[in-house]
Each structure stands twice: as structure tokens, then as C-alpha cells.
Amino acid sequence: MNMRPKKQHWLNLFPDALVQTKGAREGTVRYLTFDDGPDPIYTPPLLDLLAKHGVKASFFLVGQKVEQYPDLVQRILAEGHMLGNHSYSHWSFKRMTTRKKLNEILRTDALLSAFDGRLHHRMRPPHGYVGADILAYFAMRRRTFVYWSYDTLDYQIEPTRELVDRLRADPPLPGEIVLMHDDSDRAREALAVMLPEWLSNGFTFSALPQGAL
Template identity: 35%
Template sequence: MQKDQLFTRRRMLLAGAAALGAAGTAGLIVAGSDEEGARIAAHAPAPAPAPAPAPGPQARQAPLKSSAFRLQPLTGGAPPHSAPRKLKVRTEPIFRIPEHGRQMMLTFDDGPNPDYTPHILDTLAKHDVRAMFFLCGECVEVNPHLVARMAEDGHVVGNHTWTHPLLTTLDRSEIKSEMERTSHIIEKFYGDLPQWFRAPYGAWNKATFQLGAEMGMEPMAWTIDTTDWDTPGTDVIIDRVESGAAPGVVILSHDAGGDRSQTVEAIQEWLPYLLDSGYHLTVPNRRV
């Protein structure tokens, strides 16, 4: 979404949402079967973050040799093409992923954008890493080739509504339209219905959880906000990722919604740092 009048509200709301996400109960996606993947440890305390390796030569030694260790899927089998899963309605989104093998997940919101998304995809491809992209329908409509590339490169895409509205200000039918239209256009160009949903600004309510479950989508939040939406400077973004790195962390970045040149520059620095530090960057399986 690239509407100038939303930028100020985006910054205020995201700052609040990040605080809420950090304080929320940690949700867990469990590796294994579909049934296991739908479980959530609703009252499990969030583990203390592991200290990030100190920058310097030692922190960047022993890079991973095989991409197989970087691409460990979160979930197993999936239902047939275009068949939404029957999901239990959650009462809060998922904030974290399993910590097995120092796993982390990278996510990007608001795209695709022709000025920034290709550069991020290029960096991910260079390091043979997959990520999750939460797409806005209106951006998919004008950049379908980028969605097709995400599919070809093995990235997982999620639903981020059509126009990036504050869903808590809409009625149920309006929320359904925003989510449903986006799922349909993602299926058209990605080749599959999205199985994940992220509410714009991290603003969730009962209707979003219910409708998402009806459409076969799990609600995904985040653990660490890079604050790149506020264009704080490339060094700040790098520091937030590297200092916040820990097993189970979900990183929030953006590839659209404003000037994302800092995000493009920052990922070229922090992505190899995470890999050289031994983190396994994972995504959920696509349907087959």
C-alpha cells in the first residue's frame, strides 16, 4: 500500500502493535503433520532471547555449506490444491516458530513493489534462502510477475488484505471482502490459495480470526519489528535484526508501503550475518 495519508497512522499503529506483539503469549507452529502444525501452546512462556553473537571476524566464521540446512520447512503434508483447510479459530496470532535447530523466519509485508521487491528477491536468491511475503491484493494486481517469481523461487506468500485498511474499523462484510479478494488474486498468480494471514498494523479482532480460519489461513504476527516502515536508517535496521536474532524469532520487514531502499541495503548485510552465525531460516511448506 502506498497511500501517503496512511504513513503517519501506520507508524503510530505499528509502534503500538510491536509492543503488543512482544507482550503477547508466544504461539508455536510445531513441525510435523498438518494436525501438529495447527497446535498452539497458548500459555507457554516465551523463552528468554539468546544473546546475538558479537559482531566481528569470529561471528562471521564457518558459513553454512549446504542450503539444505537453511530451508527446513515448518509443516508437513497439505490438502489438495485450492481446498481451504478446516482450521480451529484462534484467539491470538502466532508470534514465534519452533526453536529446533536455531530456526528463524523472515517476513516481508505490503508488497509486491517493482522498485524494492526484486532487489530483496535477488538477495534471498543469492544466499539460497526462502522467506514469507504478506501481499496486498492491489499490489498483486499490478505486479503479477513478481508473485510468479516468488512461486518460482520457493517463497511462501500470505494474505495482507486488498488495500491495507485498519480492519478493526470495518464491519464483518468489509473485512471478508478485503481478505477474500486478496486470496483469490494470490491464487491466480501464485498458483495456490494463501494459508497464512497477517492483519495490517497488527490490528486483530474476532472477525479476522474467524474469517481467516474459514478461508484456511493461520494468523501470523511477528516477534521482532525492524521498524523499517519508519525509515530509521540502514544501520538501525541492521542492529535491530542482529541484536534481536534468537531461536524462534519471526522478523518483520517491508518491501513496499513507502521508501524501502534502507530495507534493501540492510538485508544485504544482516542476512549473511545470520547465516554465518548458524541460524536456519525456514518457511512453512507450500501445498503440493
């Protein structure tokens, strides 16, 4: 399976200030990112695992869930992880009006601002779809979309063993932004195996920088 989908390559045509697919290429750092949380079942043990290994990550959160589980959002922030915007409802932007898309983004920004005081947050659109209208809006306001360069495919229904085998055979490279999800146990179960191996091999992990307020 291809962990580096070709459909992401065209995004490299955009400047990093608008569309980011990779982080700093120097050194050994990788960037774990988790979409679709927070979740009262899956987020706490995932945070426990990251804390156990001293790993910082980035969580792209759904606004509706931020409202439902504020204590989890506070814990994510308190433990040194980045809070990112993954829209309010997690519905695809593909058939939304521009007004509706902006409402999804700005409403979630406001919710997250109550925790970290930032007016704007790194944004990852649900299902990866943006549209020219929102690209232009972000470009004019110097805001950034965060995509990924390495898709773990952890959303596929398969035994954890297969996911582990794939991660072991083709691990993320320095600077890669790794896509994972926080709405099932698959990411945590795979990382419970892989993080000790990766760290012993000299890998390091960091949260993505938030940038300006």
C-alpha cells in the same frame, strides 16, 4: 528500542493454530517475513539478495499490488518463497464492517490462488488489527493469522546504519518470525550487511509453511 513489543505478548494466549507468533523453536531456523509488496522498485533487488544467499522467506502481499505486478508474484513463488495474504487495500480493519474485512481477505485469496492454486493463504492483517469478528470466522474455519515475535522497526525513518546496529546487537532467536517490509530499500540494505554475518554464525532461514489447501 524494543524488538519484541509487549503488545504482541497477549497474542501468545491464542493457540498457534489460530494466531501464530513464532515458528519451530528447535534448531537454528528463523523466519523472515516481508509485508506490503510486491513493488516494482524494491522487490526485485530484495529477491536477488535472498537468492544470492539461498534464503527463503514469506511475502505477505497486498491484493491491489498483486493485480498490478503479477510477474513479481510469479517470481516470488518460483523462487521458493511463501505467498501470504495482507488484505486487498492495506487499509486498517479497525473501522471496517465484517463484510468489508471478509471481502478484503477473500478477494486477495482468490488473486493469490491464480498463482499457487491454494484456496486459502496465511493471513497477516494490515497494521496487525483483526477484531473479534474475524478471529471467530478464522477459528471456525481453522485458518491462521500470522503475526511476529521480532519487529525490526525497518519502517522507521532512520539511517540504515542504525538499523544494522540494532539487528547486530539484538539478533532474532531461533523460531522467531521477523517482521520486515517490502516497500522501501531499508530492509534490503540492512540484510545485505546482516545476512552474511548471520549465515556465517550458523543462522538458517526458511519460509513459513502454508499448511493445508
